[in-house]
Amino acid sequence: MEMNGELFKLSVRALKRRWRQAVLLFAVLSFSFGFAVMTIMINGSMEATNRAYAEAKYGRYDILIPYGVPEDREWLESREWLLKLGTTVSYGRLALDKDGRNGPSIGTVDQGFIELGHLELESGRWPEYPGEIAMEESKLDMLKLDKTLGGTVEFTIYVPTNHRGLYVPVQRSFKLVGIIREYADGWNYLSGGPRAASRTPASGAIITEQDAQSVYAEAGESVGQITYEENGETVTATLSPLLYQYHIIRDKDMSRQARDELQGYMKKAGRLGPTFNDDSNIQSIIGRSAEATSYYSTLILIVTALGVICIYLLRVRSEAASLARFRSLGLTKRQLLLMVFYETVIIALPAFVVGVGLAAGGTALALELTVYAGSVPVRVTFPWKKLMIAALLWLVTVVAVRLAAVFVSLRTPLTGRIGAPGRRAWLIRRLNRALIWTLTVAVCYTALLTFSHSRIYLYDLFYTKEAATNATVSPKGDEGTVPANTVDRLRLVEGVKNVWGIRYFVTDVMGKALEERDEYTRQTAPVYVIDDADLEYLIPFDDLELICDSFSREEFIAGDSVLAVSDSNFTLSFGNDLDFDIINSRELLFPVGDGVITARVGYGGKFGRAVYNTQGRDIYDLPYYDINDGEFSGDHLWGILCSESFFERFLSSMPEGQALDGVWTAGERHDYNKAVMTFYPGATYLGAAEEINWIVDEAGLRSNIGNLSSAESYRRDFNQVEIQFLAGGLCVMFIIFIVIFSAMALEAERERRSAGIMEAIGLSKSRRYLKRLRSTLKSFLSAAAVSMVMIIIKEDFYRPYLEWLEEDFRYNGRLRTLSERILDELLSCAYGNWYQYGGTFWRFAIPLGICFAVILAASVFAGGRVTRGNLTDRLRDEQ
Amino acid sequence: MDIILSAKDVTRTYKVSSGQVEALRGVSYDFENGLFYAVIGRSGSGKSTLLHILSGLDRPTSGSVEVNGTDFTRYSDTKMAIFRRRHMGFVFQQYNLLDDYNVLTNITMPLTLDGRRADQDYLQEVTGMLGLSDKLAKYPSELSGGEQQRCAIARSVLAKPHIIFADEPTGNLDKKVGEDTMGLLRDSARRFGQTLIVVTHDLDIARKADQVIHIEDGKII
Numbered sequence A: 001m002e003m004n005g006e007l008f009k010l011s012v013r014a015l016k017r018r019w020r021q022a023v024l025l026f027a028v029l030s031f032s033f034g035f036a037v038m039t040i041m042i043n044g045s046m047e048a049t050n051r052a053y054a055e056a057k058y059g060r061y062d063i064l065i066p067y068g069v070p071e072d073r074e075w076l077e078s079r080e081w082l083l084k085l086g087t088t089v090s091y092g093r094l095a096l097d098k099d100g101r102n103g104p105s106i107g108t109v110d111q112g113f114i115e116l117g118h119l120e121l122e123s124g125r126w127p128e129y130p131g132e133i134a135m136e137e138s139k140l141d142m143l144k145l146d147k148t149l150g151g152t153v154e155f156t157i158y159v160p161t162n163h164r165g166l167y168v169p170v171q172r173s174f175k176l177v178g179i180i181r182e183y184a185d186g187w188n189y190l191s192g193g194p195r196a197a198s199r200t201p202a203s204g205a206i207i208t209e210q211d212a213q214s215v216y217a218e219a220g221e222s223v224g225q226i227t228y229e230e231n232g233e234t235v236t237a238t239l240s241p242l243l244y245q246y247h248i249i250r251d252k253d254m255s256r257q258a259r260d261e262l263q264g265y266m267k268k269a270g271r272l273g274p275t276f277n278d279d280s281n282i283q284s285i286i287g288r289s290a291e292a293t294s295y296y297s298t299l300i301l302i303v304t305a306l307g308v309i310c311i312y313l314l315r316v317r318s319e320a321a322s323l324a325r326f327r328s329l330g331l332t333k334r335q336l337l338l339m340v341f342y343e344t345v346i347i348a349l350p351a352f353v354v355g356v357g358l359a360a361g362g363t364a365l366a367l368e369l370t371v372y373a374g375s376v377p378v379r380v381t382f383p384w385k386k387l388m389i390a391a392l393l394w395l396v397t398v399v400a401v402r403l404a405a406v407f408v409s410l411r412t413p414l415t416g417r418i419g420a421p422g423r424r425a426w427l428i429r430r431l432n433r434a435l436i437w438t439l440t441v442a443v444c445y446t447a448l449l450t451f452s453h454s455r456i457y458l459y460d461l462f463y464t465k466e467a468a469t470n471a472t473v474s475p476k477g478d479e480g481t482v483p484a485n486t487v488d489r490l491r492l493v494e495g496v497k498n499v500w501g502i503r504y505f506v507t508d509v510m511g512k513a514l515e516e517r518d519e520y521t522r523q524t525a526p527v528y529v530i531d532d533a534d535l536e537y538l539i540p541f542d543d544l545e546l547i548c549d550s551f552s553r554e555e556f557i558a559g560d561s562v563l564a565v566s567d568s569n570f571t572l573s574f575g576n577d578l579d580f581d582i583i584n585s586r587e588l589l590f591p592v593g594d595g596v597i598t599a600r601v602g603y604g605g606k607f608g609r610a611v612y613n614t615q616g617r618d619i620y621d622l623p624y625y626d627i628n629d630g631e632f633s634g635d636h637l638w639g640i641l642c643s644e645s646f647f648e649r650f651l652s653s654m655p656e657g658q659a660l661d662g663v664w665t666a667g668e669r670h671d672y673n674k675a676v677m678t679f680y681p682g683a684t685y686l687g688a689a690e691e692i693n694w695i696v697d698e699a700g701l702r703s704n705i706g707n708l709s710s711a712e713s714y715r716r717d718f719n720q721v722e723i724q725f726l727a728g729g730l731c732v733m734f735i736i737f738i739v740i741f742s743a744m745a746l747e748a749e750r751e752r753r754s755a756g757i758m759e760a761i762g763l764s765k766s767r768r769y770l771k772r773l774r775s776t777l778k779s780f781l782s783a784a785a786v787s788m789v790m791i792i793i794k795e796d797f798y799r800p801y802l803e804w805l806e807e808d809f810r811y812n813g814r815l816r817t818l819s820e821r822i823l824d825e826l827l828s829c830a831y832g833n834w835y836q837y838g839g840t841f842w843r844f845a846i847p848l849g850i851c852f853a854v855i856l857a858a859s860v861f862a863g864g865r866v867t868r869g870n871l872t873d874r875l876r877d878e879q
Numbered sequence B: 001m002d003i004i005l006s007a008k009d010v011t012r013t014y015k016v017s018s019g020q021v022e023a024l025r026g027v028s029y030d031f032e033n034g035l036f037y038a039v040i041g042r043s044g045s046g047k048s049t050l051l052h053i054l055s056g057l058d059r060p061t062s063g064s065v066e067v068n069g070t071d072f073t074r075y076s077d078t079k080m081a082i083f084r085r086r087h088m089g090f091v092f093q094q095y096n097l098l099d100d101y102n103v104l105t106n107i108t109m110p111l112t113l114d115g116r117r118a119d120q121d122y123l124q125e126v127t128g129m130l131g132l133s134d135k136l137a138k139y140p141s142e143l144s145g146g147e148q149q150r151c152a153i154a155r156s157v158l159a160k161p162h163i164i165f166a167d168e169p170t171g172n173l174d175k176k177v178g179e180d181t182m183g184l185l186r187d188s189a190r191r192f193g194q195t196l197i198v199v200t201h202d203l204d205i206a207r208k209a210d211q212v213i214h215i216e217d218g219k220i221i
């Protein structure tokens, strides 16, 4: 209709005339919508990325049954949700370690397992006929066997009996038909997620089933002659049952059913339940992120609504008046609605488009910058459905607010000076104030929540660069060296911080107290011996210099001081005192002067910085950032890094297998060279990993870079939690700040006339500012108090404090006094770990300080607008 | 005699917090086509209320108002709006111009809303006569009070309504400007054969009217 076109033109003209306001509104709308969509998009994208990651890492929606029996197979094959099944059976060991436990195993695999376990051949083929074998090169090296394909290999297979450490040896020879690629990941994959106590290795040597059966049969014949003593009696040994492992791919849509059935089945059989890799690890992370992002999306939508209301409300009076004037000239209700509709759409539609664009760009950028998903590319998804729902909600809010103006105008009598009558104007002003106050509460709350909730992650965010992770490059066999030129090339890889060649020994250290408690069995502490030449690369190690302020290279060489770092991870669970036992007793072994220091940091979820005294000075540990939040378990690093001459003494002073003041030491010596490098698991990580692998491949070496699980999980946690809380929180804060700014500015615009009148009768500008400051302070303080109460009554806020109190009571038999507590709080701030448990004061003060600064700025800015322009103009002003 | 507008027993009561105000208590009057009426009376006597009801901006509590024999007081809001922009012109004491649009858009607004276009010759004639020709691109906030009121007059005249109402159109203007403005309004009404109903305090203006309606306490006397 032609008429509609005219109305449209009128709307455009009106908007042009009020372009400042229109632009502001446009900005608020597009930003807020953009952020809401962005949080939704990040959520969807991370979900997709995680799924892809799970697929790549674990095969696909897989389940592993590590301790299976032959009967399981039939049951499993009859399951509706089973897509693929792989089986591996271990028949015995190729060699035995001291207590006969962890030697590499020999066994069979079926085709399914080869596929699911990502087993690949370096050369040759899989054994097909009896008498054939495929082995890992390192296993051949270990047994000192000939590595030529087609050659004969002969060795002893140790078949386990029911008595721990007792095996039946079976001599066999095979024709070597294949070399199995050594896997960092698929080969030795995690069987139970991060919390599982053991990794379940696949066999390092694969033979046919017939051969395996014959080995087992032969062992069965001779096991009757083997006896052992138990409780003073002589017992005849029997073979231990074969160890079946099933690797299952299930239908992803039937995960619940699969889980329930499997758990029921295992329970009935009285065996350990299976692990659900995808569900338990990754889904839980997704769950957390989904929760938070929907929280923030909702919050953003609410804030947008408040912002839109706020801005339109300021205009409601003048707008209603103008609409009423239109009506007096004969604008029908339909035309009125149409005009408002046009005005809304003209702003909202481009805001919608720009918002979606902003969101897409923002999401891609945020994910690009912060997400590391291993070998899987990060996916950016476009969740149409959710987007539409968000858009709809958002539009409804905008339209609803605009309609409010229409209804006010319909109520406005068309007589006299058309406009909202005094009482209504007063009400609107009140409402507007209330909205700004609510927004202030919202921003304080969000700031507190964001900063206190993500305090650990926030720290990680800033320290990602320092969260160096280590990788090692080593020869394929147990002997050999990493050539110097490889080390040099590795040094040139971007992101690699330093590389040093080391000779690598393994020492077992075990605390007696630990053994008594039977809490864990053994720690293996690598001892790294550094060539003098490589010291060059050690000394510039920033962290070391930074933290060990009294450390100098000269002293290191001259005095044989030893600093300890580590690249090994343990998942342990123990308290402080035990750990100190080890350290203290080690000090007995190596008295001050020799300067052995262990790095013992980052356990218990606390960021600990242990300080050890050697040669009369303090030396601090390297920092290590724990990814666990608040649990008394976590990755624990330690190891010894020392010079060659020191190590000689170390060895000679360490009686093998003997108890020494509470510490067991034993020397299982792996005497080979490897290159240890440190690099950041940051943005350069992916590229670095690729390049390192390339160099390593070319040099015929191997690296554990594909297996940097700590780095990976670190990154995964980082992605999810950081993005959701920090980005979400900052987005909300940003929007609220924009809204508050604009609301105050618009309010100021309206105040100009009354302020002009006040000024005309003698109120000075400074007094006006002072008045403004006072009222800002008043409303801010009340808003901050309300938001603080809202935070404090959240359980996850006060729970740690309750735990503290409980601990106090348990250990001291009394509660600490308030002054002690405050002192502790301040001390923990001083130590820099306020972001974890302590520093309540700062956790409140910093976010609230930021909010106050911004709101004050908004207020001053608005104040400036009130008094802008000359007085006579302002007195004429009427809206 | 050609009756264009007739009010029959019109009453209007306002509800206020202290009870009821009877602004009009049974007003009946017939307006002849093409004449100039002046409505006078003390402040609060009900002049504005009467004008609002006659022009369809407000509805009577009881009674009816007919234009050419049709009662429009029971029209729906929409029909009333269309009726207003086709048949009635209104000049307010406070001008009530639309701040967001320039003078030209403001004065053509009733036509625009009706989906019509202004007759260019007529537009030039009206704006020329009211001395607005060089102010068409300006915005209301840039005009003086007199100019704003002339703009309002142009707006009320341009759609060629049958009746033009003006509620104290010169109340905010000084004597001289007020007289000029009033003159223009009267001239244009006469020229285009429109009926003009003006509320005024100014007895000089009232003297020039064809008929003077005296209101007191909600009644014509």
Ligand SMILES: Nc1ncnc2c1ncn2[C@@H]1O[C@H](COP(=O)(O)OP(=O)(O)O)[C@@H](O)[C@H]1O
Binding pocket: A413, B014, B015, B016, B021, B022, B023, B041, B042, B043, B044, B045, B046, B047, B048, B049, B050
């Ligand atoms: N919207 C209203 N609400 C309540 N009372 C009103 C309203 N408009 C006018 N009145 C009352 O009606 C009476 C007539 O008002 P009005 O027609 O404006 O008088 P005049 O224009 O002659 O000065 C006055 O007593 C006035 O107080």
Ligand SMILES: [Mg+2]
Binding pocket: B047, B048, B049, B167
């Ligand atoms: Mg009046």
